Amino acid sequence: MPDDRTNKVSCSNYTYELEIPFEIFSGKWVPSIIWNLSKEDKRFGELKKAMPKVTPKVLSQQLRMLERYGIVNRKAYPEVPPVVVYSLTNIGKKAIPLFENMNEWGAEYLEIRETGYHC
Amino acid sequence: MPDDRTNKVSCSNYTYELEIPFEIFSGKWVPSIIWNLSKEDKRFGELKKAMPKVTPKVLSQQLRMLERYGIVNRKAYPEVPPVVVYSLTNIGKKAIPLFENMNEWGAEYLEIRETGYHC
């Protein structure tokens, strides 16, 4: 987690910069969140609808965490009922290609390991 | 975890193939393991030396898991004292670019977020 006051990750606690994305993206629902937001900005309820198996509490938690990390923007409109729109920040958007590559690798992995395997 | 008998991940339990790499690479020390093995094959003790903060138990656990997923090869030579060499499989090697990209993104992230930040 980022520092409480600065919301920044500490500089020197890593052996490789590699550990930073693994720390940031390690939440159970983070990949799905970013995957969804990469297509379009979404309201809390829309995200929730796209991810039926996550509870609101945990979804909210992970969104807040991503916000502190500077990966997502949270924009709240003070209306009744409330409207809250989440979007990816610039650095967040720069992570999208990573996720696309991961997705490709995942497909390749399945292909290699599941060939001839009845599903 | 892979199926007990086939050691294969199930075909249909994923919303996106994206979830597969996140499942496989989610172990706390997995990034370091793969990062190390991407440079050269290594014996258990060499890996342990390169990762001072992991206990042998957990290192062994995560190596076994990666072996079941088909990411690493384990080659044991029946000598005294024993020699065990770990290496990346083909599909494991195909993940190296992903890790390099993650590393780059991590560096970029630090640069953006830590500019002007005293470490």
Next chain:
DNA sequence: CGGCATCCGCGATGATACTG
């Protein structure tokens, strides 16, 4: 609608000691 407060279980990780 978009949360937060509270309680809780469990799996992943860690510490320590021991072994073929």
Next chain:
DNA sequence: CAGTATCATCGCGGATGCCG
């Protein structure tokens, strides 16, 4: 050298309920 055995811990994530 390359692990296993045992026990302890700890925090993520889930369930439920309430609120502005």
